[in-house]
Amino acid sequence: MATRIFACPSARLKPEQLLEMFWLMLLSRRLDERAWALHRQGKIAFHISGMGHEGAQVGAAFAINRGVDYVHPYYRDLALALALGITPTDFMMSLFGKKDEYSSKARQMPSHFGSKKLNIISGSSPVATQVPQAAGLAFAIKYKQQTGLLDPDDTSQPRLALACLGEGSTSQGEWHEGMNWAGVHRLPFICLVQNNLYAISVPLEGQMAVPHVADRAAAYGVKGVWVDGNDVLAVYDVMAEAAQRAYRGEGPTLVEAKTYRPVPHSSDDDDRSYRSREEVEEWKKKDPILRFEKHLMDEGILTQEQLDEYETRARAAVDHAQHAAEAAPDPDETDALGEVYAD
Numbered sequence: 265m266a267t268r269i270f271a272c273p274s275a276r277l278k279p280e281q282l283l284e285m286f287w288l289m290l291l292s293r294r295l296d297e298r299a300w301a302l303h304r305q306g307k308i309a310f311h312i313s314g315m316g317h318e319g320a321q322v323g324a325a326f327a328i329n330r331g332v333d334y335v336h337p338y339y340r341d342l343a344l345a346l347a348l349g350i351t352p353t354d355f356m357m358s359l360f361g362k363k364d365e366y367s368s369k370a371r372q373m374p375s376h377f378g379s380k381k382l383n384i385i386s387g388s389s390p391v392a393t394q395v396p397q398a399a400g401l402a403f404a405i406k407y408k409q410q411t412g413l414l415d416p417d418d419t420s421q422p423r424l425a426l427a428c429l430g431e432g433s434t435s436q437g438e439w440h441e442g443m444n445w446a447g448v449h450r451l452p453f454i455c456l457v458q459n460n461l462y463a464i465s466v467p468l469e470g471q472m473a474v475p476h477v478a479d480r481a482a483a484y485g486v487k488g489v490w491v492d493g494n495d496v497l498a499v500y501d502v503m504a505e506a507a508q509r510a511y512r513g514e515g516p517t518l519v520e521a522k523t524y525r526p527v528p529h530s531s532d533d534d535d536r537s538y539r540s541r542e543e544v545e546e547w548k549k550k551d552p553i554l555r556f557e558k559h560l561m562d563e564g565i566l567t568q569e570q571l572d573e574y575e576t577r578a579r580a581a582v583d584h585a586q587h588a589a590e591a592a593p594d595p596d597e598t599d600a601l602g603e604v605y606a607d
C-alpha cells in the first residue's frame with residue numbers, strides 16, 4: 265500500500281484510529297470463524313459470513329458519524345455492526361436465538377443487525393428492500409432539516425442514511441426505485457455496494473451488462489464511484505467524501521467496494537459447485553486484514569507484540585461472548601406471541 269498523499273482524508277487518521285479499525289476487522293474475523301465452527305458443531309442453526317468484507321465495512325463505518333447517522337446494513341455487515349457498537353455478545357445471542365437477544369428478542373434471523381439506540385435499522389430478508397427504506401430515511405432527514413426539526417450543523421443528530429447490499433441485489437427493482445428517489449430529491453444518502461462477484465452462485469456478468477455497479481448510478485443522477493474494497497483506507501477515503509457531500513446537501517453517492525467472499529455464501533451453501541479452488545486461493549492472498557496488518561507494520565504503527573496481544577484479546581472476547589450466550593435463557597413458547605403487534 266502506497267503512503268497516502270496528504271489530501272486523502274485517511275492521511276489524517278491518527279494511529280489510535282488506525283489501530284481501532286484494525287482491531288475491529290480482526291475481532292469481526294475471529295467472531296465469524298467461531299460462528300462457522302459452532303455451526304459445524306451443530307450448536308447453531310445458521311450462519312452467513314462477512315469474511316473478506318471487513319475492510320469495506322470498517323472503512324465505511326469510520327467515514328460516517330457512527331451511532332448517530334442512520335445505517336441500514338445487510339447480512340454480511342458484521343464488522344460494520346461491531347464498528348457501530350453491536351457487541352460480540354449481542355451477535356452470539358442472535359446466533360443462539362436467545363430470549364433477550366438484542367435486536368428482536370430472537371425473532372429475526374442472525375445477522376439481521378438492528379438497534380434503535382444505535383440508529384441501525386433492521387432489514388427484511390428479501391434483498392434490496394432496505395434501499396427504498398434508507399432513501400426514505402434520507403428524505404425524512406432532509407425534510408426535517410428544511411422545516412427546522414433537525415439542524416444540519418448539529419453533529420449529535422443524524423445527517424445521512426447509509427444502505428448496504430451486495431452487487432447481485434442491485435438487480436432488484438427496489439434498488440432502482442430507491443436510487444431513483446435519492447437522485448430525484450438529492451438526498452443525503454449513500455448506497456454502499458459490497459461487490460464480491462457472486463450472488464450465491466450467480467457471477468457478476470449474469471447480473472449486469474456493465475463492468476461496474478457504479479456505472480448504474482448515472483441513470484439516476486447519482487454520483488457513482490468504485491474502489492478497491494479490500495483496501496480499508498481507500499474505502500474510507502471515498503466514503504468520507506460521500507459523507508461530506510451528503511452533509512453539505514450535495515446529494516447521494518453510490519460507492520461500489522470491490523471485494524470477495526472467501527467462504528461459501530452461507531453455512532448451507534457448497535461453493536465448490538460454481539467456482540474453482542484456485543480462484544478462492546488467489547483472492548485469499550488479497551485478504552483485507554493481512555493487507556492492513558502489513559501496512560500498519562510497515563508504517564511502524566503496529567508491532568508483532570501488539571498483534572499477539574490483539575489476537576489474545578480477540579480470542580477472549582469471542583470466548584466470553586459465546587459462553588454468555590450459551591448460558592442465557594432460551595425464549596419461552598409464549599414469547600412467540602409477543603412483540604409483534606401493539607397491545
Ligand SMILES: Cc1ncc(C[n+]2csc(CCOP(=O)(O)OP(=O)(O)O)c2C)c(N)n1
Binds near residue numbers: 432
Ligand atoms: C428478493 C430475494 N430474492 C432472493 C433471495 C435469496 N438470496 C439471499 S442472499 C442472495 C444473494 C445476494 O447476492 P448479493 O446481492 O451479491 O450479496 P452477497 O450475498 O454476495 O453479499 C439471494 C439470491 C432473497 N433473500 N431475497
Ligand SMILES: [Mg+2]
Binds near residue numbers: 430458459460462464
Ligand atoms: Mg455478491
